[in-house]
Every structure is written in structure tokens, then in C-alpha cells.
Amino acid sequence: MLRKNSTLLITAWVCVLFLAGCHLPSLAGSGPIGPCGNPLLPTAAGATWHYDMTGTTTDTFTRSIQTADSSGFTDQDLFHDSGSTSSGKWTCHNGDLTSLDLVGHLTATVSRPSNLLPALAFQTTDSSGVTLPARINAGDSWTQTTSLDGTTVVNLKNVDATSDVSVNCTAAGTESVTVQAGTFNAMRLDCQINQLITVTVGEAQAAPARVNYTTTYWYAPNVGLVRSVTNGTNLDTTISLASYTIP
Numbered sequence: 001m002l003r004k005n006s007t008l009l010i011t012a013w014v015c016v017l018f019l020a021g022c023h024l025p026s027l028a029g030s031g032p033i034g035p036c037g038n039p040l041l042p043t044a045a046g047a048t049w050h051y052d053m054t055g056t057t058t059d060t061f062t063r064s065i066q067t068a069d070s071s072g073f074t075d076q077d078l079f080h081d082s083g084s085t086s087s088g089k090w091t092c093h094n095g096d097l098t099s100l101d102l103v104g105h106l107t108a109t110v111s112r113p114s115n116l117l118p119a120l121a122f123q124t125t126d127s128s129g130v131t132l133p134a135r136i137n138a139g140d141s142w143t144q145t146t147s148l149d150g151t152t153v154v155n156l157k158n159v160d161a162t163s164d165v166s167v168n169c170t171a172a173g174t175e176s177v178t179v180q181a182g183t184f185n186a187m188r189l190d191c192q193i194n195q196l197i198t199v200t201v202g203e204a205q206a207a208p209a210r211v212n213y214t215t216t217y218w219y220a221p222n223v224g225l226v227r228s229v230t231n232g233t234n235l236d237t238t239i240s241l242a243s244y245t246i247p
Helices: 002-011
Strands: 048-055 059-069 072-079 085-093 096-099 120-129 141-154 157-179 182-201 209-220 224-232 235-245
Touching (some): 141 182, 157 209, 157 224
Antiparallel strands (some): 072 085, 120 141, 141 157
8 A cells, every 4th residue: 555655646746847848839940949949948938838637637737937048947837726836947958958856847747736745745866868859850769867855645644755767758750739729740759757666664665666657748849848648557648738928
């Protein structure tokens, strides 16, 4: 029971990682939007995207870029049903984007933060790789690995837990995607997410739990994330772009 509950709580974060920062359609030949210079993830401060979420959890939420410069950006998700928020920090390097705050962004694709907090209190202790490269062509692959350390709540008690997460993505190519916000030619990214979760109660350490699931993302140039579909045990969630505004 301990292992099952912990697995579901920690797993419920994962996938939104790629949601952060999305862009808006621009005229042909224009460059990336925002100071980070990623063609698939505009980072202009004040940009907003409104998403519908269906499946495991039904909700709507708004993602907005709070601050941005050439070194990175911060963003925030506001979940409309609960009024809960989650935030994240990202770095930029030659257009490559890397999430520094996995906890803040892995909630959205699967569940509202109100369903998890205060059950999750984790911090990133180590990270390597890239979340979203500056240049993506069909067939390209990349990986990001992250280690987290903190506490979770199991049977109304705080317990220590660690989680090692790897996200392995491959670009499948450009596809036409229709959502409420319109029809877009979007790059499809197929990602495999693997987690190793360990929970400790007192001096007893539960056997590590492995959680695997997949998320497919569609990013339109200068529009950002227009759709994502997550599949896994107790995780079947679709996120679709309803509207967006980029200054």
C-alpha cells in the first residue's frame, strides 16, 4: 500500500515539463520569439496560453511567462477549477532550453496541484541534458535526467522519498494538428518517461518502484505546445491549446 500510494503521488507530476513556454504564429521568415531564441518555445514576458485538460483529470489552466532574459525565464500555471498555481525556472543556452524546476512543471499534464499538495515537497538535486533543443529535425533524439529529494505524504504521515527521472525524446516529424486555437503544422515529439521512486519510513526503505509512461507533444513554430497526449498506468491525459496571446 505504501509503495502504491507513493508511486501514484510522485508519478502524477511528470509530463508537463515540455509544456512550459510555447509560442505564437509569426510571419514567414521571422526569427524565434523572446530572448531565449528557441524556435519552438517563445519566451516573451507576458505571453499566455490557455489549455483544456481531459482524461485522468478534467480542468483548464493558463500558462504565462513571468520574466525572461537571455539567460532564462520563469513561468507559472494557474489552474482555474482550484485556483492553484505552480511555477518553474528555465535556463537558455544558444537556444537550448533546460528546466531547473521539475516539480513545478510535472503536475499540469496529469493532475491539478490541489490534488497533490501538500503531498509533494521535492527539490531538484541534480540535472543533466536538455529539455527542448534549439534545433530539432525529424529523427533527432535527446535526453534529460533529473534527481529529486524531499518528502511525500503516505497514510497522513510525512515520509522521505527520492526520485530519479529520465525523459528520452525523439522527433517524429511535422504533422497537421487541429485544436480549438486553430490548425497548425507542428513538430511531433515522442517521449518516454522513466522514474525510479524510493520511499523511506523511519529506518525502513520500501523496494524501489519503477514507473514508465509515454507522452507525445506537438509544437508549432512560433506557437509552442498545441497538444500533448500522455498514456500510462492511471495516466491518460490530453492537453489542447484553446487560445494564446504573445506580446
